[in-house]
Amino acid sequence: MSNENVIQVERLTKTFGNFTAVNAISFEVKKGEIFGFLGANGAGKTTAMKMLIGISKPTSGEATIAGFDVYKHAEDIKKNIGYMSQKFALYDDLTVKENIAFFGGIYGLSRKIIKEKSKHLIEELGLVDVANKLVGALPLGWKQKLSFSVSLLHNPKIVFLDEPTGGVDPITRRQFWEMIYKAANQGTTVFVTTHYMDEAEYCDRVSIMVNGKIEALDTPKKLKAQFKVEHMNDVFLKLARHTE
């Protein structure tokens, strides 16, 4: 992990009408860091993430992603990030191979590179037998792992994962986190939202969002010390109670 900030956010705000979904959040994320973006349902995690990846215009505030301003250089940001949305978003009616080829293609990878990556990825995920099957037929856990690998196809500097392990079994979740570690070790910055507090422990640093505001931000260890509790879950509960 270096000291270079790849995400820098300053009082970023988003309002829908007179409802403030994201309320002046500020933080930065360092290169190669795994940054956990926690919060209850409706806290504003997805809304914040959408501003960072350039598909939603902030109401006010500043944000720089991979050195590019979200207002002025959204196009440059797009080339440097990967994104896995909260909804499963590969094409169910395309095969595993076709999905990989399609997403590799829209990121401008050459056919040769796509072929190599596709072969490698399919072997690594153990999908050799189903490589020519429609993705719709795969179990959710496999789909999620495939989806994550696809978001890394173009070697992005930062990958944004919105609840990537929602609804999958604990074993698959572990495997998924191994994949995240691997990506981080190779220098990819990981920005991940989650509901699972045990997963918060795997992050280098976490922020906890309540009603659109970041109420706590530090390493899991320091947060637990600060709130004098054993588990991240208790940090979360205390915070929630505190702000109610």
Next chain:
Amino acid sequence: MKRFKGFITKEFYHIFRDKRSLFILFGMPIAQIMLFGFAITNEINNVDIAILDHAKDINTTEIINKISASKHFNINQYIEKESDIEAIFKKGKIKAVLNFENDFSKKLVKEHQASIQLITDATDPNTANTISNYLNAILIQYQKEINQDITLNYQIIPQTRMVFNPELKSVYMFVPGVMTIILMLVSAMMTSISITKEKELGTMEILLVSPIKPIQVIVGKVFPYIFLSIINAIIIVTLSLFIFKMPIQGSILLLGLESVLFIITALSLGILISTISETQQTAMMISLMGLMLPVILLSGFIFPISSMPLPLQLISNIIPAKWFIIIIKGIMLKGVGIQFIWKETLILIGMTVFFIVLSVKNYKIRLE
């Protein structure tokens, strides 16, 4: 460009792996044309006709005998003057009248040509057309026979006149109408559904996060449907040529260009619909209620616009299908060139530009 190719490949996978869209794409046009094709019979037997013979000479008698010998026709009545024709048709039994001019034989010898006026009741234009084809065949046959006997070249000129429905409103109107509906359905409804599908599934978001531009996404999604709509138009025209024996009087090239224009109009409507609907269901409802119903009811396809109440007549002006039907009817049935339909063409172009501008505006708002 490479990105674009991959995008289109994917789009075709979507289309060809979805049985429902395949059915709408190719089943519907064929089914519709077949339906209309078979509902209308081309075979005629014992059709009652009347004769108005001003000449009463050898040639006219021979022709009349030939006709009455044919199993297709039954000479029901002889009339004496032109003014009887209208009355006879109004009774409805007689479907055609043959009117031989004065001094038929004399003219045939002297001027080598004489004419027969063939008047048909075109309330049922398909039958009228078949009748005139059969009668023409008999006349041509007769002409060949007399030309063999005498070496001179005689010519009998049949002049066809349709009464009551000179523009062939009902049956032939179905082909332009069906074509319009199908192109609308495929282009507007299918594209709006396929775009909203990406929104609903969340893949649109992934596409928007990627470096591919929104305009490329839209063009990529629309392109396959341009291609498929053109194929559809070709299928429809080909089938109607064979089943309806529908003549295409005007330029095929012009027909093709105008069809492409209408396809683009419909696609831009489809894009517009997709910008205002979040789910496939909504897109389908808007397409059906907002596009198909007006096309069927207000475009002049089934109900003649001229007999609509004034407010509906005014509304019909904002329906692109109305203008397209006028255009292709003109080209197919009347054989007119661009100089007669440039106004309608301009209206369609104007509408298309309007829809595209509106979509672009809406699309931007959506991304906020």
